[in-house]
Amino acid sequence: MLYKVFKQCVLILFxxxxxxxxxxxxxxxxQVTLPESGWLKNEAVKFDLDISDTxxxxxxxxxxxxxTNYRYSNLYIFLTTRFPExxxxxxxxxxxLADPTGQWVGKGWGNLRDDDITLKSPLFFPxxxxxxxxxxxxxxxxxxxEITHLGxxxxxxxx
Numbered sequence: 837m838l839y840k841v842f843k844q845c846v847l848i849l850f851x852x853x854x855x856x857x858x859x860x861x862x863x864x865x866x867q868v869t870l871p872e873s874g875w876l877k878n879e880a881v882k883f884d885l886d887i888s889d890t891x892x893x894x895x896x897x898x899x900x901x902x903x904t905n906y907r908y909s910n911l912y913i914f915l916t917t918r919f920p921e922x923x924x925x926x927x928x929x930x931x932x933l934a935d936p937t938g939q940w941v942g943k944g945w946g947n948l949r950d951d952d953i954t955l956k957s958p959l960f961f962p963x964x965x966x967x968x969x970x971x972x973x974x975x976x977x978x979x980x981x982e983i984t985h986l987g988x989x990x991x992x993x994x995x
Contacts, residue, residue, distance in 0.1 A: 860895075860991050867899065867987035874979035875986075880916070880970040883988040887967055892992050893958030898971070899987035902933065904947045906982035909934035912974040915955070920965025928974060929955065952989070 864885045911931045918924050931953050942949035973980045
């Protein structure tokens with residue numbers, strides 16, 4: 837009987853150690869409130885961050901808040917990356933905000949939904965230095981309404 841209790845305590849302790857070692861470390865988490873008048877097609881949301889570690893794998897995600905009055909089930913964005921040496925890259929990314937039945941995939945209550953959308957994981961930065969990420973809406977409308985916040989989050993695991 838005492839052996840069973842000891843064994844269960846060891847298993848519980850092991851599980852706690854595993855959970856603690858998988859701790860998420862947030863290195864960057866920035867949110868921008870978009871204008872109530874709407875997100876203009878030519879207005880980029882800018883995120884600046886400095887990277888000093890090129891060996892660590894990062895989890896790179898976009899955070900988004902929208903209302904349930906948002907008229908689309910997705911959001912296309914242009915993501916421009918400016919690298920420390922000055923080079924740039926630009927990607928077009930589709931963010932799915934609702935499932936095929938029309939149900940919002942984000943968490944929330946009332947008329948607000950929050951989405952945490954992984955853009956790349958793992959992400960390894962190719963060089964140390966200052967990075968800039970520019971996010972533009974790429975929908976077929978000049979002004980996009982009902983997107984209220986946009987953010988960028990960079991985390992590491994178990995360090």
